[in-house]
Amino acid sequence: MLSSCDFKPVTLSDRDFFVQHYRRFPQRHSDNTFTNMVCWNYYANYRYAIVQDCVLLSSTIAGKTRYRPPIGPRNPDLLHEVLALALKSDETRPFVVLDQETLEWISGIYPELQFQPERMYFDYVYLANDLAHLPGKGYSTIRRQLNQFMKTCSPLVEELGTDNIEEINDFVEQWCEWKDCDSNPDLASEKDALCFALAHYRELELSGIAIRSEGKIGAISLFEGQNEDTALVHFEKGLPDCKGIYRAINAETAKILAKKYTYINRESDMGVEGIREAKMRYHPHHMVQVHMLGREELEKVV
Structure with missing residues (x-):
């Protein structure tokens, strides 16, 4: 069974691995990118695990951990393990989805889940x-x-x-x-x-x-x-x-x-009104949305 002990810190020496993996599974949101993780590690404590050709990511801010869906071949069983691990976190919303395709995939497996969009992270x-x-x-x-x-x-x-x-x-x-x-x-x-x-x-x-x-x-x-x-x-x-x-x-x-x-x-604008206004003035073509699951939603399926 998957546990937090399976995860190790993201370090600069991991770059080649992530570059190769993301060539196969391109990322649309900035948060999962290797540069973002390794540069912000002092703040967000990014960790990863490799399971069945998938990369699993977590971040821990102020002692509370959030998990992301598997990045790799679609694996419903592994997804369920990550959801179960997320439910063990003290974070109020411990599971975050960073792209629309993955959101649709998870919703197809668990149609009862109610995801919450988080505009500040778009x-x-x-x-x-x-x-x-x-x-x-x-x-x-x-x-x-x-x-x-x-x-x-x-x-x-x-x-x-x-x-x-x-x-x-x-x-x-x-x-x-x-x-x-x-x-x-x-x-x-x-x-x-x-x-x-x-x-x-x-x-x-x-x-x-x-x-x-x-x-x-x-x-x-x-x-x-x-x-x-x-x-x-x-x-x-x-x-x-x-x-x-x-x-x-x-x-x-x-x-x-x-x-x-x-x-x-x-x-993203991180919810800062002045930054949001400045970014909107440039007329974005689209937003890469972020959705989260709260603990009460995870309890429906785990």
Whole structure:
């Protein structure tokens, strides 16, 4: 019988395994991606098990664990074991589903289950060409702000690399001072994740750009391919020194990614109203929804 002891921590050395597995079973939501797990491990304590050619994932935040459906060949018996394991967790909603196909599969086996959508974790996915070129009336305000930035701030775009990595690390410190990360646990965790990504960008095979304005780095983004048609932007940060720089880092990142990918996943808003408003202004093509099961629902089938 499956137990929590079967799971081991996700570490940087596991990257090749996850890359190979996810080529066979592509991920649509950002949370299951290897980069997300290994960078946010200080906060979410991701663990995994390999059972019958499936990957099982869990995350533990503040001592409470959530489990995900098996990633691999459809296996109803293994699914039932994961549901039973989730019921043993102290978490109120201990089982989370991150893609529509898996939700439909589980609902077909257990039609009595009532899943709860969790809007704050929905990923925003955009047409890459829309973010790169900002076409039509829907983007007129963003285009105007971007044009003003280009005129007044004399930006230069450069790739992340050995020549500027130290300066980018200094930028992160400045960003955290501005945001007062030390007084906000969520921002402090985000800083840890971003610093890990920068420290290991080669091993993670991340790409990134910085925008330099008036000689100083004022914005950065880090990104990678998520699957064949979608790129994933993990981090996008800017300082307030030059108005419109967030518009610029978004557009410059999209211009690069649109050459290879149809869609850009810009992750969730985590329920922060200002972030939600900003992401909605860019008119997402679709959302990758997240659904959860509470303990009372699990008791119906376990």
